[in-house]
Amino acid sequence: MTTIKQEDFIASVADALQYISYYHPADFIHALAEAHRQEQSPAAKDAIAQILTNSRMCAEGKRPLCQDTGIVVAFVKVGMDVRFEANLTLEQMVNEGVRRAYLLPDNKLRASIVNDPAGKRPNTKDNTPAVVHVSLVPGDKVEVSIGAKGGGSENKAKLAMLNPNDSIVDWILEVVPTMGAGWCPPGMLGIGIGGTAEKAMLLAKESLMAPIDMHELKARGAQNRLEELRLEIFEKVNKLGIGAQGLGGLATVLDVKILDYPTHAASLPVAVIPNCAATRHVHFELDGSGAAVLEAPSLSDWPDISWSPSAESLRVNLDTLTKADIQSWQPGQTLLLSGKLLTGRDAAHKRLATMLQKGEKLPIDFSNRFIYYVGPVDAVRDEAVGPAGPTTATRMDDYTEMMLGELGLLGMVGKAERGEETIAGIARHQSVYLTAVGGAAYLVSKAIKKAEVIAFADLGMEAIYEFTVQDMPVTVAVDRHGKSIHTTGPEEWKRRIAEGKTIEIHAAN
Incomplete structure (x- = not known):
């Protein structure tokens, strides 16, 4: 019988979470590099060049791939010939590993988990608890x-209880466009x-733990x-033309993963969960010999791609910008x-809206300013x-009229599309x-030269900061006429793909 020590399990979880915070899986890097070549x-x-450049920077600097360092999900398979030398439950051990990983001083990760989800939603401060799924299996390993x-x-994430004779493919093709760009394609679709x-x-969530192997398939x-x-x-979703960041293009998904399970004769449950461009997962085993050791990838896994701003990019001084200046964008x-x-x-x-309703004075003058939707890592x-x-950005749609109309905001920076009313x-x-x-995220942060909390410090990463930025790269998504690239881009590339107006690029030698 194998004995797994409590400290080995906790240390392995902590090390794994630090590891995936700054190392993309090699299979993802290779697939994204090929998508860049074909795009x-x-x-x-x-956009893909920025993601690849960011990925290599994070691998070298050991800093998070994305400011949203995620909610931790663990699938733990315990061999029935295993015993634990521990005074904590398995879930408690996972959570202690999460706590250590997210509070590590040299690479502190963002705490995003809140308690009382239907109430006051206070942050737990250490990203616990994780979501843990445990199963007993034959064997003497964990x-x-x-x-x-x-x-x-x-x-x-989407779930449908289809009729047994319904088309799974048709449902997926209906659902994916409704996801918008908030899931940061290109990534993976996990289907259960x-x-x-x-x-x-x-099943959909667990399928996302598998490596990308679409090229081999x-x-x-x-x-x-x-x-x-x-x-x-895979083929039909990419023909939708959604593309990286929803801007329109050839690569919307890099792989599609599916797991299935027997079901009732009257049922066809189907779930889809996307994994974003900050794909983070790893697998390890414990056999009683100590903590797991994860080998660092070689920098040769990354393509020779180094993003730099286009010479045609317009340099904008936010401190002197006026409404007249943005009309031509x-x-x-x-x-x-x-x-x-x-x-x-x-x-x-939400707090700004509450203060306005109460007639309270706001701590900031938003007139003629730009706001960036972000919750940074410390x-x-x-x-x-x-x-x-x-x-x-879509989550802030309900407040946009308040910000633009009542508070005089000049413009907004975020990711993904905006709703029709907001546009x-x-x-x-x-x-x-x-x-x-x-x-x-790490690439963007290099353009931020100073960061100061100026309001609502108690909100942690959701506080209002004032950033001093230099050459922060952005793209105009919605212009002053309400024309959105998240509509025009995918429409154009869906049409081009359907009409065969793309160039065939042969496999590299």
Whole structure:
């Protein structure tokens, strides 16, 4: 019988979470590099280049790939010939590993987990508790598959109880466009089929722990029905033209994973959960010989791609910018922002709205300012701020009229599309909405030279900061007329793909 010591288990979990915070899986890097090589949409190709450059920077600097360092999900398979030398439960051991990993001083990760989800939602401060799934299996080892799932992609999870004769592929093709770009494509789709409602969701999540192998599957061909489905969904989803960051392009998904389970004769539960461009997961085993050792990847796994701003990018001084200056900006235009940039996201917007309702004086004048939707990672060493990529702007749609109309905000920076009412409001106020690349958080943070909390410090990462930025790369997503690149880009590339107006690029030698 194998004995697993408590400290070995905890240390392994902590090390694994630090590891996946800054190392992409090699299979993801290779697949994304190939997507970059094949991509023909300039906007999407630029976004992928930023993600790849960010990935290598994180591997070298051991800093998080994304500011949203995720909710921890662990699948733990315990061999029935294993005993634990421990005074904590298995879930408590996982949570202690999470606590150590997220509070590690040299690479502190963002604490995103809140208690009392239907109430006051206070932050737990250490990213616990994790979501832990435990199963007993034959054997004398403990196998752990652990991931950190970002909120932007997790929020796009979908479940349907289809009729047995319904088309799974048709449902997926209906659902994926409704996900928008908040899940930060290109990434993976995890699909669970069968069982019951909760089993289908669990299968979808567990499928995302598998390595990307679509290239190998395409080369050898499908050998069973699930592989046929994987190939069909992969091809048809990419033909939607959604592309990287929803800007329009050839690569929306890098792989499609499917797990299934027997189900009731009257049922066909199907779940889909996307994994974003900050794909984070790793597998390790414990055999009683000590803590798991995870080998660092070789930097040769990363392609020779180093993103730099386009020479055609417009340099913008936020400190002198006026409404007249933004009227000529066009969707898809790249900008480099310098000057003072406010931040704020869900909790800060809600508090501002509450203060206005009560007639209280706001701590900040938002007139003629830009706000960046972000919850940054804490700084370490000589950083002004930690990784600080954009959060999904759609969640702030309910507050946009307040910000633009009542408070005089000039424009917004985030990721993903905006809703129809919000776009109409942007046009009505002759404002603009800009996007930064989700999945390039460390790269973006290098443009932030100073970060100061100026309001709502008690909200932690959701406090309002004032960033001093220099050449922060963004793209015009919605112009002052209400024209959105998240609509025009995918429409154009869906049409090009359907009409065969793309260039065939042969495999590299």
